[in-house]
Amino acid sequence: MYHHQNGSLERRAQASNGDIATNNVVTVISNSNPITTRLLGSPRSDHMPDNYEDLPLDFNPLVFTSLERHLPPHVINLSKDVKAHYMSNILLRYLPHSERTRMQKQKEYRQKIILNYPPLHKEIYTMHSENFFTPSFLRAIKANTAASFRSIMAEPSRGIYTFEMLQPHFCEMLVSEVDHFERWVHETKFRIMRPNTMNQYGAVLDDFGLENMLDKLMNDFIRPLAGVFFSEIGGSTLDSHHGFVVEYGTNRDVDLGFHVDDAEVTLNICLGTQFSGGELFFRGVRCDEHVNTETQTGEIFDYSHVPGHAVLHSGRHRHGARPTISGNRINLILWCRSSAFREIKKYQREFPNWCGECRRKKKERERVSIAATKEELLKRELKSAS
Numbered sequence: 001m002y003h004h005q006n007g008s009l010e011r012r013a014q015a016s017n018g019d020i021a022t023n024n025v026v027t028v029i030s031n032s033n034p035i036t037t038r039l040l041g042s043p044r045s046d047h048m049p050d051n052y053e054d055l056p057l058d059f060n061p062l063v064f065t066s067l068e069r070h071l072p073p074h075v076i077n078l079s080k081d082v083k084a085h086y087m088s089n090i091l092l093r094y095l096p097h098s099e100r101t102r103m104q105k106q107k108e109y110r111q112k113i114i115l116n117y118p119p120l121h122k123e124i125y126t127m128h129s130e131n132f133f134t135p136s137f138l139r140a141i142k143a144n145t146a147a148s149f150r151s152i153m154a155e156p157s158r159g160i161y162t163f164e165m166l167q168p169h170f171c172e173m174l175v176s177e178v179d180h181f182e183r184w185v186h187e188t189k190f191r192i193m194r195p196n197t198m199n200q201y202g203a204v205l206d207d208f209g210l211e212n213m214l215d216k217l218m219n220d221f222i223r224p225l226a227g228v229f230f231s232e233i234g235g236s237t238l239d240s241h242h243g244f245v246v247e248y249g250t251n252r253d254v255d256l257g258f259h260v261d262d263a264e265v266t267l268n269i270c271l272g273t274q275f276s277g278g279e280l281f282f283r284g285v286r287c288d289e290h291v292n293t294e295t296q297t298g299e300i301f302d303y304s305h306v307p308g309h310a311v312l313h314s315g316r317h318r319h320g321a322r323p324t325i326s327g328n329r330i331n332l333i334l335w336c337r338s339s340a341f342r343e344i345k346k347y348q349r350e351f352p353n354w355c356g357e358c359r360r361k362k363k364e365r366e367r368v369s370i371a372a373t374k375e376e377l378l379k380r381e382l383k384s385a386s
Protein backbone atom coordinates (compact mmCIF):
# COMPACT_ATOMS: atom_id res chain seq x y z
CA MET A 1 0.00 0.00 0.00
CA TYR A 2 1.41 3.36 -0.99
CA HIS A 3 0.50 6.65 0.51
CA HIS A 4 0.41 9.70 -1.71
CA GLN A 5 2.13 12.56 -0.03
CA ASN A 6 3.52 15.79 -1.33
CA GLY A 7 4.48 17.05 2.08
CA SER A 8 2.02 18.17 4.70
CA LEU A 9 0.34 21.44 3.86
CA GLU A 10 -1.24 21.80 7.25
CA ARG A 11 -0.59 25.24 8.54
CA ARG A 12 -1.04 25.90 12.18
CA ALA A 13 -0.82 29.06 14.19
CA GLN A 14 0.34 28.13 17.65
CA ALA A 15 1.06 30.33 20.59
CA SER A 16 4.76 30.34 21.27
CA ASN A 17 6.36 31.04 24.62
CA GLY A 18 8.09 34.07 23.23
CA ASP A 19 5.08 36.40 23.38
CA ILE A 20 5.01 39.20 25.90
CA ALA A 21 1.81 41.07 26.58
CA THR A 22 2.28 44.68 27.59
CA ASN A 23 -0.35 47.40 27.55
CA ASN A 24 -2.76 45.25 25.65
CA VAL A 25 -0.26 44.77 22.82
CA VAL A 26 1.25 41.41 22.06
CA THR A 27 4.70 41.88 20.67
CA VAL A 28 5.82 39.06 18.50
CA ILE A 29 9.46 38.53 19.25
CA SER A 30 11.66 37.53 16.37
CA ASN A 31 15.37 36.98 16.15
CA SER A 32 15.72 39.74 13.60
CA ASN A 33 15.00 43.40 14.30
CA PRO A 34 13.26 45.76 14.15
CA ILE A 35 9.94 44.41 15.42
CA THR A 36 7.28 46.12 13.37
CA THR A 37 4.28 43.80 13.25
CA ARG A 38 2.06 43.71 16.31
CA LEU A 39 -1.43 42.63 17.31
CA LEU A 40 -3.74 44.03 19.95
CA GLY A 41 -4.33 41.65 22.86
CA SER A 42 -8.07 42.42 22.96
CA PRO A 43 -10.16 42.49 19.81
CA ARG A 44 -11.90 45.65 18.59
CA SER A 45 -15.50 44.52 18.84
CA ASP A 46 -16.77 47.61 16.97
CA HIS A 47 -14.79 46.72 13.85
CA MET A 48 -16.35 44.79 10.96
CA PRO A 49 -13.67 42.52 9.45
CA ASP A 50 -13.25 41.82 5.73
CA ASN A 51 -13.87 38.53 3.98
CA TYR A 52 -10.56 37.05 2.76
CA GLU A 53 -11.93 34.13 0.71
CA ASP A 54 -11.02 35.70 -2.63
CA LEU A 55 -7.33 36.26 -1.87
CA PRO A 56 -4.55 33.75 -2.49
CA LEU A 57 -3.40 33.09 1.08
CA ASP A 58 -1.12 30.68 2.89
CA PHE A 59 -3.59 30.22 5.74
CA ASN A 60 -7.32 29.63 6.10
CA PRO A 61 -9.17 32.90 5.17
CA LEU A 62 -11.27 32.58 8.35
CA VAL A 63 -8.11 33.02 10.41
CA PHE A 64 -7.58 36.41 8.74
CA THR A 65 -11.17 37.47 9.39
CA SER A 66 -10.81 36.57 13.08
CA LEU A 67 -7.41 38.18 13.43
CA GLU A 68 -8.42 41.45 11.77
CA ARG A 69 -10.12 42.76 14.94
CA HIS A 70 -6.72 42.51 16.66
CA LEU A 71 -4.95 44.76 14.15
CA PRO A 72 -3.37 47.96 15.52
CA PRO A 73 -5.05 51.29 14.60
CA HIS A 74 -2.54 52.23 11.90
CA VAL A 75 -3.29 49.02 9.97
CA ILE A 76 -6.92 48.18 10.64
CA ASN A 77 -8.37 50.51 7.97
CA LEU A 78 -5.83 49.84 5.23
CA SER A 79 -6.64 47.85 2.10
CA LYS A 80 -7.45 44.16 2.39
CA ASP A 81 -4.23 43.12 0.59
CA VAL A 82 -2.06 45.13 2.95
CA LYS A 83 -3.85 43.75 6.00
CA ALA A 84 -3.53 40.20 4.65
CA HIS A 85 0.19 40.71 4.09
CA TYR A 86 0.61 42.11 7.62
CA MET A 87 -1.26 39.21 9.19
CA SER A 88 0.55 36.61 7.03
CA ASN A 89 3.87 37.90 8.32
CA ILE A 90 2.66 37.40 11.87
CA LEU A 91 1.20 33.94 11.24
CA LEU A 92 4.34 32.75 9.47
CA ARG A 93 6.36 33.35 12.63
CA TYR A 94 4.24 30.82 14.46
CA LEU A 95 5.06 28.01 12.06
CA PRO A 96 7.85 25.55 12.74
CA HIS A 97 11.03 26.60 10.97
CA SER A 98 10.97 23.63 8.58
CA GLU A 99 7.44 24.40 7.47
CA ARG A 100 8.23 28.07 6.96
CA THR A 101 11.23 27.18 4.81
CA ARG A 102 9.17 24.72 2.80
CA MET A 103 6.47 27.31 2.13
CA GLN A 104 9.04 29.94 1.20
CA LYS A 105 10.76 27.55 -1.23
CA GLN A 106 7.46 26.61 -2.82
CA LYS A 107 6.57 30.27 -3.25
CA GLU A 108 9.91 31.03 -4.92
CA TYR A 109 9.62 27.98 -7.17
CA ARG A 110 6.14 29.03 -8.32
CA GLN A 111 7.16 32.65 -8.83
CA LYS A 112 10.10 31.58 -10.97
CA ILE A 113 7.81 29.56 -13.24
CA ILE A 114 5.04 32.14 -13.40
CA LEU A 115 7.45 34.95 -14.28
CA ASN A 116 8.93 32.98 -17.16
CA TYR A 117 6.19 30.74 -18.53
CA PRO A 118 3.98 32.38 -21.19
CA PRO A 119 0.45 30.92 -20.91
CA LEU A 120 -1.28 29.67 -24.04
CA HIS A 121 -4.93 30.11 -23.00
CA LYS A 122 -5.15 33.04 -20.59
CA GLU A 123 -8.91 32.53 -20.28
CA ILE A 124 -8.53 29.36 -18.21
CA TYR A 125 -6.49 31.09 -15.49
CA THR A 126 -9.52 32.83 -14.03
CA MET A 127 -12.81 31.18 -13.23
CA HIS A 128 -15.38 31.56 -16.00
CA SER A 129 -17.94 29.10 -14.77
CA GLU A 130 -20.28 29.48 -17.78
CA ASN A 131 -17.44 28.48 -20.11
CA PHE A 132 -15.98 25.75 -17.94
CA PHE A 133 -18.92 23.74 -16.63
CA THR A 134 -21.84 21.95 -18.26
CA PRO A 135 -25.26 23.62 -17.78
CA SER A 136 -26.55 20.75 -15.60
CA PHE A 137 -23.63 21.07 -13.20
CA LEU A 138 -23.98 24.85 -13.02
CA ARG A 139 -27.72 24.65 -12.39
CA ALA A 140 -27.23 22.19 -9.53
CA ILE A 141 -24.55 24.34 -7.87
CA LYS A 142 -26.60 27.52 -8.27
CA ALA A 143 -29.68 25.88 -6.70
CA ASN A 144 -27.37 24.91 -3.81
CA THR A 145 -29.57 22.26 -2.21
CA ALA A 146 -28.85 18.65 -1.33
CA ALA A 147 -31.68 17.66 -3.69
CA SER A 148 -30.24 19.64 -6.61
CA PHE A 149 -26.81 18.05 -6.05
CA ARG A 150 -28.36 14.57 -5.87
CA SER A 151 -30.24 15.19 -9.11
CA ILE A 152 -27.01 15.28 -11.16
CA MET A 153 -25.14 12.55 -9.30
CA ALA A 154 -24.91 8.80 -9.49
CA GLU A 155 -23.58 6.89 -6.50
CA PRO A 156 -22.63 3.59 -8.14
CA SER A 157 -20.92 2.40 -4.95
CA ARG A 158 -21.11 3.72 -1.39
CA GLY A 159 -19.24 7.06 -1.10
CA ILE A 160 -18.31 7.29 -4.81
CA TYR A 161 -20.15 10.02 -6.70
CA THR A 162 -19.98 10.49 -10.46
CA PHE A 163 -21.39 13.32 -12.56
CA GLU A 164 -20.99 15.28 -15.77
CA MET A 165 -18.99 18.43 -15.09
CA LEU A 166 -16.68 19.98 -17.71
CA GLN A 167 -17.41 21.27 -21.20
CA PRO A 168 -15.40 19.59 -24.01
CA HIS A 169 -13.93 22.92 -25.10
CA PHE A 170 -12.57 23.62 -21.61
CA CYS A 171 -11.07 20.11 -21.44
CA GLU A 172 -9.35 20.70 -24.80
CA MET A 173 -7.93 24.03 -23.67
CA LEU A 174 -6.60 22.60 -20.42
CA VAL A 175 -5.01 19.63 -22.20
CA SER A 176 -3.30 21.93 -24.73
CA GLU A 177 -2.18 24.27 -21.93
CA VAL A 178 -0.54 21.33 -20.15
CA ASP A 179 1.11 20.24 -23.44
CA HIS A 180 2.33 23.77 -23.97
CA PHE A 181 3.70 23.94 -20.43
CA GLU A 182 5.51 20.63 -20.85
CA ARG A 183 7.03 21.74 -24.14
CA TRP A 184 8.24 24.90 -22.40
CA VAL A 185 9.74 22.81 -19.57
CA HIS A 186 11.51 20.63 -22.12
CA GLU A 187 12.84 23.54 -24.19
CA THR A 188 14.04 25.62 -21.26
CA LYS A 189 15.31 22.52 -19.39
CA PHE A 190 13.45 23.79 -16.34
CA ARG A 191 13.37 21.15 -13.60
CA ILE A 192 9.80 20.70 -12.41
CA MET A 193 8.32 18.78 -9.52
CA ARG A 194 5.94 15.96 -10.42
CA PRO A 195 2.46 15.83 -8.83
CA ASN A 196 3.26 13.20 -6.22
CA THR A 197 5.47 10.33 -5.20
CA MET A 198 3.87 7.85 -7.56
CA ASN A 199 3.85 9.66 -10.92
CA GLN A 200 6.76 10.10 -13.33
CA TYR A 201 4.70 12.33 -15.61
CA GLY A 202 2.00 14.92 -15.12
CA ALA A 203 2.23 18.48 -13.84
CA VAL A 204 1.17 20.46 -10.81
CA LEU A 205 -1.34 23.03 -12.10
CA ASP A 206 -0.88 25.19 -8.99
CA ASP A 207 2.79 25.65 -9.90
CA PHE A 208 2.24 27.40 -13.22
CA GLY A 209 -0.50 29.88 -12.41
CA LEU A 210 -3.72 27.93 -11.97
CA GLU A 211 -3.75 28.05 -8.16
CA ASN A 212 -6.32 30.84 -7.81
CA MET A 213 -8.68 29.35 -10.36
CA LEU A 214 -8.49 25.95 -8.63
CA ASP A 215 -9.01 27.56 -5.25
CA LYS A 216 -12.21 29.07 -6.57
CA LEU A 217 -13.19 25.71 -8.01
CA MET A 218 -12.78 24.14 -4.58
CA ASN A 219 -14.41 26.94 -2.57
CA ASP A 220 -17.42 27.70 -4.76
CA PHE A 221 -18.14 24.39 -6.48
CA ILE A 222 -16.64 21.43 -4.63
CA ARG A 223 -17.01 22.47 -0.98
CA PRO A 224 -20.81 22.81 -1.28
CA LEU A 225 -21.01 19.26 -2.68
CA ALA A 226 -18.51 17.87 -0.17
CA GLY A 227 -20.43 19.57 2.66
CA VAL A 228 -23.42 17.40 1.76
CA PHE A 229 -21.77 14.12 0.79
CA PHE A 230 -18.64 14.13 2.96
CA SER A 231 -19.69 16.08 6.05
CA GLU A 232 -18.23 13.39 8.35
CA ILE A 233 -14.72 13.87 6.97
CA GLY A 234 -14.45 17.66 6.85
CA GLY A 235 -16.24 18.20 3.54
CA SER A 236 -17.69 21.54 4.60
CA THR A 237 -14.37 22.89 5.91
CA LEU A 238 -12.09 22.16 2.96
CA ASP A 239 -9.51 24.95 3.00
CA SER A 240 -6.51 23.99 0.87
CA HIS A 241 -5.88 21.99 -2.26
CA HIS A 242 -3.27 20.30 -4.42
CA GLY A 243 -4.24 20.46 -8.09
CA PHE A 244 -2.48 18.48 -10.80
CA VAL A 245 -2.88 16.41 -13.94
CA VAL A 246 -1.89 12.78 -14.40
CA GLU A 247 -0.99 11.45 -17.84
CA TYR A 248 -1.01 7.88 -19.07
CA GLY A 249 -0.28 6.19 -22.40
CA THR A 250 2.57 6.23 -24.89
CA ASN A 251 5.68 7.82 -23.34
CA ARG A 252 3.75 8.43 -20.15
CA ASP A 253 2.83 6.52 -16.97
CA VAL A 254 1.05 3.22 -17.62
CA ASP A 255 -0.96 2.72 -14.44
CA LEU A 256 -1.15 3.82 -10.82
CA GLY A 257 -0.72 1.47 -7.85
CA PHE A 258 -3.13 0.91 -4.99
CA HIS A 259 -3.08 3.91 -2.62
CA VAL A 260 -4.91 6.47 -0.52
CA ASP A 261 -4.63 10.21 -1.26
CA ASP A 262 -3.26 12.93 1.01
CA ALA A 263 -6.70 14.54 0.88
CA GLU A 264 -10.01 14.54 2.71
CA VAL A 265 -11.98 14.69 -0.55
CA THR A 266 -10.64 13.96 -4.05
CA LEU A 267 -12.09 15.26 -7.29
CA ASN A 268 -10.91 13.32 -10.33
CA ILE A 269 -12.06 14.55 -13.77
CA CYS A 270 -11.20 12.92 -17.07
CA LEU A 271 -10.05 15.50 -19.65
CA GLY A 272 -9.72 12.96 -22.47
CA THR A 273 -8.54 12.32 -24.91
CA GLN A 274 -8.82 8.97 -26.76
CA PHE A 275 -7.90 5.89 -24.76
CA SER A 276 -8.87 2.44 -23.68
CA GLY A 277 -8.30 0.90 -20.26
CA GLY A 278 -7.30 3.13 -17.36
CA GLU A 279 -10.23 2.12 -15.14
CA LEU A 280 -10.18 3.21 -11.51
CA PHE A 281 -10.53 0.40 -9.00
CA PHE A 282 -11.88 1.17 -5.54
CA ARG A 283 -11.53 -1.06 -2.48
CA GLY A 284 -13.27 0.58 0.49
CA VAL A 285 -12.60 3.53 2.81
CA ARG A 286 -10.11 3.01 5.64
CA CYS A 287 -8.75 4.96 8.61
CA ASP A 288 -4.97 4.98 9.32
CA GLU A 289 -5.30 1.98 11.60
CA HIS A 290 -7.01 -0.23 9.03
CA VAL A 291 -5.48 0.91 5.77
CA ASN A 292 -4.12 -2.55 4.96
CA THR A 293 -7.09 -4.66 6.03
CA GLU A 294 -9.00 -7.00 3.74
CA THR A 295 -11.55 -5.76 1.22
CA GLN A 296 -15.16 -6.88 1.71
CA THR A 297 -17.06 -7.98 -1.39
CA GLY A 298 -19.42 -4.99 -1.22
CA GLU A 299 -16.42 -2.66 -1.40
CA ILE A 300 -15.16 -3.77 -4.79
CA PHE A 301 -15.97 -1.24 -7.49
CA ASP A 302 -14.43 -0.46 -10.87
CA TYR A 303 -15.10 2.74 -12.78
CA SER A 304 -14.41 3.55 -16.45
CA HIS A 305 -13.47 7.18 -17.05
CA VAL A 306 -15.64 9.29 -19.35
CA PRO A 307 -14.17 12.55 -20.73
CA GLY A 308 -15.74 15.58 -19.01
CA HIS A 309 -17.12 13.44 -16.18
CA ALA A 310 -15.98 13.69 -12.57
CA VAL A 311 -15.59 11.24 -9.71
CA LEU A 312 -15.79 12.61 -6.18
CA HIS A 313 -14.55 10.31 -3.41
CA SER A 314 -12.98 10.30 0.02
CA GLY A 315 -9.20 10.57 -0.11
CA ARG A 316 -9.15 7.59 2.26
CA HIS A 317 -11.06 5.48 -0.27
CA ARG A 318 -8.40 2.99 -1.33
CA HIS A 319 -7.95 3.04 -5.09
CA GLY A 320 -5.66 2.74 -8.08
CA ALA A 321 -5.76 3.02 -11.88
CA ARG A 322 -5.47 0.08 -14.27
CA PRO A 323 -3.11 0.27 -17.26
CA THR A 324 -4.12 2.58 -20.08
CA ILE A 325 -3.74 0.08 -22.91
CA SER A 326 -4.07 2.34 -25.93
CA GLY A 327 -4.16 6.06 -26.63
CA ASN A 328 -3.53 8.74 -24.03
CA ARG A 329 -5.49 9.57 -20.92
CA ILE A 330 -5.15 12.81 -18.99
CA ASN A 331 -7.07 13.52 -15.78
CA LEU A 332 -7.38 16.58 -13.59
CA ILE A 333 -7.04 15.73 -9.91
CA LEU A 334 -7.90 18.08 -7.07
CA TRP A 335 -6.94 16.85 -3.62
CA CYS A 336 -9.02 18.92 -1.21
CA ARG A 337 -7.92 19.18 2.42
CA SER A 338 -9.45 20.39 5.65
CA SER A 339 -7.04 21.66 8.32
CA ALA A 340 -9.91 21.69 10.84
CA PHE A 341 -10.70 18.01 10.22
CA ARG A 342 -7.01 17.06 10.52
CA GLU A 343 -6.74 18.92 13.80
CA ILE A 344 -9.90 17.32 15.25
CA LYS A 345 -8.83 13.85 14.10
CA LYS A 346 -5.78 14.00 16.36
CA TYR A 347 -7.97 14.07 19.45
CA GLN A 348 -10.54 11.48 18.37
CA ARG A 349 -10.22 8.26 20.28
CA GLU A 350 -13.22 6.37 18.96
CA PHE A 351 -12.95 4.43 15.75
CA PRO A 352 -14.48 6.59 13.02
CA ASN A 353 -17.73 5.63 11.40
CA TRP A 354 -16.43 6.50 7.93
CA CYS A 355 -13.94 3.63 7.97
CA GLY A 356 -15.41 0.43 6.45
CA GLU A 357 -13.38 -1.79 8.76
CA CYS A 358 -14.35 0.17 11.91
CA ARG A 359 -18.00 -0.13 10.92
CA ARG A 360 -17.62 -3.86 10.31
CA LYS A 361 -15.94 -4.36 13.68
CA LYS A 362 -18.59 -2.33 15.47
CA LYS A 363 -21.37 -4.37 13.82
CA GLU A 364 -19.58 -7.57 14.75
CA ARG A 365 -19.33 -6.45 18.39
CA GLU A 366 -23.03 -5.59 18.38
CA ARG A 367 -23.90 -8.98 16.87
CA VAL A 368 -21.88 -10.81 19.52
CA SER A 369 -23.43 -8.76 22.31
CA ILE A 370 -26.98 -9.32 21.04
CA ALA A 371 -26.33 -13.04 20.73
CA ALA A 372 -24.97 -13.15 24.30
CA THR A 373 -28.02 -11.27 25.63
CA LYS A 374 -30.37 -13.60 23.80
CA GLU A 375 -28.61 -16.63 25.19
CA GLU A 376 -28.74 -15.18 28.70
CA LEU A 377 -32.49 -14.53 28.39
CA LEU A 378 -33.09 -18.01 27.07
CA LYS A 379 -31.19 -19.50 29.99
CA ARG A 380 -33.27 -17.50 32.46
CA GLU A 381 -36.52 -18.56 30.81
CA LEU A 382 -35.51 -22.18 30.88
CA LYS A 383 -34.54 -21.86 34.53
CA SER A 384 -37.84 -20.28 35.56
CA ALA A 385 -39.80 -22.85 33.53
CA SER A 386 -38.11 -25.76 35.30
Ligand SMILES: O=C(O)CCC(=O)C(=O)O
Pocket: 004, 246, 256, 261, 268, 280, 319, 320, 321, 331, 333
Ligand atom coordinates in the same frame (compact mmCIF):
# COMPACT_ATOMS: atom_id res chain seq x y z
O1 LIG B 1 -5.50 7.90 -12.78
C1 LIG B 1 -6.47 8.27 -12.15
O2 LIG B 1 -7.54 8.54 -12.66
C2 LIG B 1 -6.35 8.32 -10.65
C3 LIG B 1 -5.28 9.22 -10.16
C4 LIG B 1 -5.18 9.20 -8.68
O3 LIG B 1 -5.80 8.45 -8.00
C5 LIG B 1 -4.30 10.17 -8.01
O4 LIG B 1 -3.51 10.81 -8.69
O5 LIG B 1 -4.36 10.27 -6.78
Ligand SMILES: [Fe+2]
Pocket: 004, 259, 260, 261, 266, 319
Ligand atom coordinates in the same frame (compact mmCIF):
# COMPACT_ATOMS: atom_id res chain seq x y z
FE1 LIG C 1 -5.51 8.87 -5.93
